[in-house]
Amino acid sequence: MALRILMLKRSIDKKKEELELLRSKDSEFETREAELEAAINEAETPEQEQAVSEEVEKFDADKSAHEEAKSALSREIEGLEADLSALEEDAPKLDEIKPNQKERTVNHMTEINIRSLPMNQRAFDALSMEQRKTIVERDDTKDFLTQLRSMKGQQRAISGAELTIPVVFLDLISENMYRYSKLLNRVRVRNVTGEARQTIAGTVPEAVWTEMCGAINELSFVFNQVTLDGYKVAGFVPVCNSLLEDNDINLASWIVEMISESIGLAMDKAILYGKGAAGKMPLGIVTRLAQTSKPSDYPANAPEWVDLHTSNILKIGGSSSTGAAFWSELTLAAGNTFTRYSRGNQFWAMNSKTYAQLKSKVITFTATGDIVSNVFGTLPIINGDIDILEFMPDGDIVGGYGDLYLLAMRSGMTIESSREVQFIQDNTVFKGKQRADGMPVIPGAFVAININDESVTTAMTFAADTANDAQLSELAVGSESLSPSFDSNVYSYTVTASGTNAKVEATATQPGAQVAVAYNGKNVRNGGTVTWTADGKAYPLTVTVTQGNAVRVYTVNVTKAAAG
Structure with missing residues (x-):
């Protein structure tokens, strides 16, 4: 019966793809109809009217066939779904999800091994039809889907448009993220709320042997703490508006998959190359190894900071090796991950090109002359699973004991509509968000190695946070000279004015940012002319840039000497 259910699900998916392809051609018929209307109005001679009449008849026939094909597919899908529902009702049932259960307790839908599902199967579809219906019939789920659909085609961001994802989805999404993220399976994940101080054990002392009746020796355990904040990871996903018009089950399935994939993929990059607090993201393994001095905000109770940029960032090999x-x-380079803290296994992250290069290094010939390469998902001799991450640079390998990287996941996920509405493509754009932070708590348990005898890449470019980029790219005060010279990251300047007035021009880095100019508290139009107060005192010229939730104020203190 399980195989029959799987076959029906695959058939339904294929039919839905065919139906979506047909629906995508609706716009072609709309274009043809508009062209024919124009042709009818322009036809003047009997010959032209006859030609247009023939085209209209052909159009009507084509459109009727198109609509009939869509209707037939819809009926076929409904029939298949009815068969599937009947089969699933007869199938052995998992524990039911209680309607409107608000508490996030052990959710029995996760008894299905979500992490082992094939990538061509959506996690929500793995649930029985009865379970899916139970979820979408919950009051909180209905409210959520209704609000989600109301965001369709919005021309601008809506105040208060952020939606909290129903609790019933969270366990499913959390499990499903592990299918899209390679490293979430390797590191230690903790669910926390607010700013978290996570206690981690130091070196475990050796127990002391003594006489059977002797006094017991006291062992000294040392505990350290690391402080983790909460940063948002988010991704924009354009969604065809026809999906928003689809039934609740299909829409819910898309939500689970979209959020799982967009956030899961972002986590991997941050775990390896995250910039930490400076970049409002987790501190990556390579970023920490590359530090050459103790950060000024290093937690007082954290393990002692150690300089690892030479011992644990290494280059080896080359063409001659x-x-x-x-x-x-x-093997010697990887051995620098030695630690007495880990209780887990090692992992080694690299891209597919580096993986192929490793395989080429162990090619041997069997007794029968066959060529073999003994790299099958684990590093020979060194041991540890290999994870392929294509964003990594060629030749770089990053790895170690993943359980000594702590990733804190904040409770709750949200989804919101964005400004980036794609009208031409008939899409509405949504953004899924998750709060998280992390760091290698024992950084010496990791290494970064380049096998081409080249420097390891220690900094990775992340997508710019343009939604909160409230900086200027240019600031000009007529022909006056700013001191110091303008820099988008410097917010205070002085000017000794030579003229009686000047044109103030401020250009924001992001085109959509708001720029407000004021001189001595009075608003001035950006690009307008300001007349200086000439009394030898300094007066502030301020430029306030607002973008998203970010605000930056550039201040130029202007002094104009009193008239002689």
Whole structure:
């Protein structure tokens, strides 16, 4: 019965793809109809009217066939879904999800092993039809889907448009993220609320042997703390408006998959190369290894800071290093992950090109002359699973004991509509958000190695946070000279004015940012002319830039000497 259910689900998915393809051609018929209307109005001679009449008849026939094909597919899908529903009702049932259960307790829908599902199957579809119906019939789910649909085609961001995802989805999404993220399976994940101080154990002392009746020796345990904040990771996803018009089950399935994929993929990059508090994201493994001095905001109770930029960032190999010599170098380099803290296994992250290069280093010939390469998802000799992450640079390998990287996931996920509405493509754009922070709590348990004898890449470019970029790219005060010279990251300047007035021009980095100019408290039009107060005193010329939730104020203190 399970195989029959799976076959029906695949058939339904294929039919829905065919139906979506047909629906995508609706716009073509709308265009043809508009063209024919214009042709009818322009036809003047009997010959032209006859030609247009023939085209109209052909159009009507084509459109009727198109609509009939859509209707037939819709009926076929409904029939298949009815068959599927009947089969699933007869199938052995998992524990039911209680309607409108608000508490986030153990959710029995996760008894299905979400993490082991094939990538071509959506997590929500793995639930039985009865379970899916139960979820979408909950009051909080109905309210959520209704509000989500109301965002369709909005021309601008809506105040208060952020929606909290129903609790019933969270466990499913959390599990499903592990299918899209390679490293969430490797690191230690903790669910926390607010700013979190996570206690981590230091070196476990050795127990002391003594006489059976002797006094017991006291062991000294040392505990450290690391402080983790909460940063948002978010991704924009354009959604065809026809999906928003689809039934609740299909829409709910898309929500689970969209959020799981967009956030799961972002986590991997941050775990390896995250910029930390400066970039409002987790501190990545490589970023921490590359530090050359103790950060000024390093937690007082955290483990002692250690400089690792030479011992744990290494380059080996090169074109001349092959065979046993290469693997000997790699083994010694990987050995710098030695630690007494870990209780888990090692992982090694690299891109597919580096993985292929490793395989080429262990090519051997069997007794029968066959070529073999003994790299099958784990590093030979060194051990540890290999994770392929294509955003990594060629030749770089980052790895170590993943359980010594702590990733804190904040409770609650949200979804909101964005400004980036795609009208031409008939899409509405949504953004899924999750709050998280993390850091390697024992950074010496990790290494970054380049196998081409080149410097390891220690900084990775992340998508710019343009939604909160409230900076200027240019600031000009007539022909006056700013001191210091303008820099978008410098917010205070002085000017000794030579003229009686000047034109103030401020250009924001982001085109949509709001720019407000004021001189001595009075508003001035950006690009307008300001007349200076000439009494030898300094008066503030301020430029306030607002973008999203960010506000930056540039201040120029202007002094104009009194008239002689």
